[in-house]
Amino acid sequence: MSEYKIGRDVQELRERLELLERAIPSRKRAAGTLEGHRVAEAGVDTQRPPVTWKQTKAPLPPPFLRSMLRLAHGVQADSAESQTWGCVPEPLILYVNWANGSSDEYCRFANQTFSILKFTNPNDGTTTAQYSYSAQLIASGKGHYAWDAAPLGFSLQIRNSAGGVILTGGYLSSNFWVSCNDNRNYIYGADFNPGLYELIKGATWQITGWQSVEHC
Numbered sequence: 001m002s003e004y005k006i007g008r009d010v011q012e013l014r015e016r017l018e019l020l021e022r023a024i025p026s027r028k029r030a031a032g033t034l035e036g037h038r039v040a041e042a043g044v045d046t047q048r049p050p051v052t053w054k055q056t057k058a059p060l061p062p063p064f065l066r067s068m069l070r071l072a073h074g075v076q077a078d079s080a081e082s083q084t085w086g087c088v089p090e091p092l093i094l095y096v097n098w099a100n101g102s103s104d105e106y107c108r109f110a111n112q113t114f115s116i117l118k119f120t121n122p123n124d125g126t127t128t129a130q131y132s133y134s135a136q137l138i139a140s141g142k143g144h145y146a147w148d149a150a151p152l153g154f155s156l157q158i159r160n161s162a163g164g165v166i167l168t169g170g171y172l173s174s175n176f177w178v179s180c181n182d183n184r185n186y187i188y189g190a191d192f193n194p195g196l197y198e199l200i201k202g203a204t205w206q207i208t209g210w211q212s213v214e215h216c
Helices: 003-022 063-069 194-199
Strands: 039-044 051-054 078-085 092-098 103-121 126-139 143-145 152-159 165-176 183-192 202-208 213-215
Touching (some): 039 103, 103 194, 126 152, 165 194
Antiparallel strands (some): 051 078, 078 103, 103 126, 143 213, 152 202
16 A cells, blocks of 8 residues: 555545544533633632621521521520621632633622631530631623533632631532523531631632633
């Protein structure tokens, strides 16, 4: 077989493969690259003091608060207190760079807050402390996660007055995806050692992962 014929056969094979790939739209990538957008970062607004609250009496908490505190029906909460910070940037916006060089907003986290809460159960004297990040996750409608994409990850670091990390949270337990029409509340939180409550002076967090994004 001549080199000319081998070369022609190879070219024909390449053309057939390209036609086959174009015929499978579910695998066709209009994917966003990661140039400059591997990580989106935010944190509490350290230029403004947190909004603080302390319980002055020991009334029965309303039903919505009992569910947030995971208290059984009829259980009281004594010595409850909380701190809530605003966040910067606000909103936190994720962008995607498409393969053709254009860019779009992918989604945003709006009305972000970071809160810590401490309360005592008077029935058994147990003190519980919790932290939570809350935001409205709003998709732009320009892109969604690819069919085989890994989820986005949310990781959080709770910090002291010197900026040092005293607690971390997130990672696998807070993975999520973004769909074209998302407009939902995103909340991540967990319990922590109540002895650390007075040491907490803020937090930072990162969102990672939107390597593979397809057009809506």
